[in-house]
Amino acid sequence: MIQDFFRSDLSDFKAYEVSKTDYKVRLDANENFSNLPSEVRAKIAWAIEDSIFNRYPDGAASEVCARYAEYANVKSTNVMAGNGSDECIQIIANTFLNTGDKVLVQSPDFSMYGLYTKVAGGIPIEFPLGNELKLDINGFISMANEKKVKIVFLSNPNNPTGGIIQREDIIKIINGCSCIVVIDEAYFEFYGKTIVDKIESYENLIVLRTCSKVGLAAIRLGFLITNNVLMAELKKVKPPFNVNAISQCIACVILKQPEIIYKNVECILNQRKYLWQKLKDINGIQLYRTGGNFMLIQVENAQKMKERLLQAGINVRSFTAATLKNYLRITVGSREENDYLLKNISCKNGGII
Numbered sequence: 072m073i074q075d076f077f078r079s080d081l082s083d084f085k086a087y088e089v090s091k092t093d094y095k096v097r098l099d100a101n102e103n104f105s106n107l108p109s110e111v112r113a114k115i116a117w118a119i120e121d122s123i124f125n126r127y128p129d130g131a132a133s134e135v136c137a138r139y140a141e142y143a144n145v146k147s148t149n150v151m152a153g154n155g156s157d158e159c160i161q162i163i164a165n166t167f168l169n170t171g172d173k174v175l176v177q178s179p180d181f182s183m184y185g186l187y188t189k190v191a192g193g194i195p196i197e198f199p200l201g202n203e204l205k206l207d208i209n210g211f212i213s214m215a216n217e218k219k220v221k222i223v224f225l226s227n228p229n230n231p232t233g234g235i236i237q238r239e240d241i242i243k244i245i246n247g248c249s250c251i252v253v254i255d256e257a258y259f260e261f262y263g264k265t266i267v268d269k270i271e272s273y274e275n276l277i278v279l280r281t282c283s284k285v286g287l288a289a290i291r292l293g294f295l296i297t298n299n300v301l302m303a304e305l306k307k308v309k310p311p312f313n314v315n316a317i318s319q320c321i322a323c324v325i326l327k328q329p330e331i332i333y334k335n336v337e338c339i340l341n342q343r344k345y346l347w348q349k350l351k352d353i354n355g356i357q358l359y360r361t362g363g364n365f366m367l368i369q370v371e372n373a374q375k376m377k378e379r380l381l382q383a384g385i386n387v388r389s390f391t392a393a394t395l396k397n398y399l400r401i402t403v404g405s406r407e408e409n410d411y412l413l414k415n416i417s418c419k420n421g422g423i424i
């Protein structure tokens with residue numbers, strides 16, 4: 072049987088299902104609600120016209136890394152580009168994990184840490200968040216060391232909670248954990264604080280970033296930022312031409328003019344404030360503080376609310392994990408989208424279920 076050749080340790084894996092994209096209002100994927108301005112798209116079109124289509128792309132994505140380094144205020148030799156930060160996570164897992172090695176993640180956190188750990192033959196261990204979805208820093212460090220994990224992954228801000236780990240606690244984790252510490256700053260732009268300035272101060276720190284949340288999800292571009300020693304090891308595993316020439320070209324146009332990003336982030340932050348204030352006043356919704364472009368809410372019956380919103384053409388993120396049963400994650404939309412959500416989130420009788 073052909074199945075005899077399949078990996079037995081992947082037998083319980085399910086294909087990642089990406090939700091349909093034809094909803095009227097898409098608040099499920101933490102994307103940016105607006106497309107790039109038309110004059111920027113025109114610039115991109117001109118730049119693409121000059122692309123060299125018959126040659127492989129620059130394998131090191133040198134110009135993009137140099138421009139991102141400037142944006143992130145680090146040296147370009149400390150930056151590696153990936154086909155989305157998803158790929159950076161996979162490169163990290165494949166670089167450092169031997170079969171059976173353990174990885175510590177928070178629960179909940181971004182699901183790809185666990186998935187790529189397993190694909191690399193590793194074992195993810197989950198550390199549940201405590202009251203108010205807060206991380207017990209000392210407990211987390213103790214668990215990492217007791218279990219002798221090779222890597223810890225933490226998103227900061229956390230997806231899906233929106234929660235923040237303060238800088239001094241991040242430093243405590245980097246110092247306290249005897250392993251590689253990956254701080255995933257996918258939502259950095261909406262929080263504004265970073266630990267990237269410390270990559271050369273610690274031998275075990277890797278920071279992840281992405282362009283997906285600032286309006287470029289379509290081009291699949293993420294970054295891994297770390298010291299030279301870890302970088303040399305990671306380069307052994309990076310696929311040679313992982314970022315295509317068109318994505319490199321587009322990112323260069325945008326990174327040459329970071330004001331495009333800053334302006335866009337400001338719009339999202341204004342809408343986040345608006346949505347937050349409106350949701351906060353609705354009875355029956357528990358709202359969590361967020362550093363991201365999304366917010367987590369807890370309601371009495373998330374399934375019912377999800378279905379009701381779907382009927383109105385609004386898709387928000389629900390969860391299969393038992394711990395997140397009555398939670399929904401809502402991406403901040405445009406003013407119109409947010410108003411439409413708010414109109415549909417309450418029942419006619421004023422209840423929220």
Ligand code: PMP
Pocket residue numbers: 100101154155156157158181226229230255257258280281282283288291292293
């Ligand atoms: N990290 C976190 C915490 C995320 O939420 C996401 C996307 N949802 C990613 C990484 C992956 O981003 P990318 O689009 O760059 O692969």
